[in-house]
Amino acid sequence: MATFITLANFTDQGIRTVKDSPERFQAFKAMAEGLGITVKAAYWTVGNYDLVLVVEGADEAATTLLLKAGSLGNVRTQTLRGFSEQEIRRIIGNMP
Numbered sequence: 001m002a003t004f005i006t007l008a009n010f011t012d013q014g015i016r017t018v019k020d021s022p023e024r025f026q027a028f029k030a031m032a033e034g035l036g037i038t039v040k041a042a043y044w045t046v047g048n049y050d051l052v053l054v055v056e057g058a059d060e061a062a063t064t065l066l067l068k069a070g071s072l073g074n075v076r077t078q079t080l081r082g083f084s085e086q087e088i089r090r091i092i093g094n095m096p
Contacts, residue, residue: 003082014074
């Protein structure tokens with residue numbers, strides 16, 4: 001399974017209803033599970049980003065999940081594909 005690290009910021013709509021954020025996360029988690037995605041971690045943060053999420057699953061399912069979450073209008077996201085040490089060793093091993 002692929003790992004994705006998502007950095008999220010509340011939109012104007014999302015910050016106006018920030019008290020609903022934990023419930024929105026539970027809905028996000030349920031949606032993820034329905035797509036076969038595992039939410040490994042979620043942190044509300046201060047600084048440049050408001051949330052950091054770590055999820056695992058198939059590329060297409062993860063993309064579907066994050067597009068759906070973004071379409072609800074509460075967050076904007078940047079997503080990074082993460083690689084474990086074992087994965088990066090295998091990738092580097094394929095280099096000529």
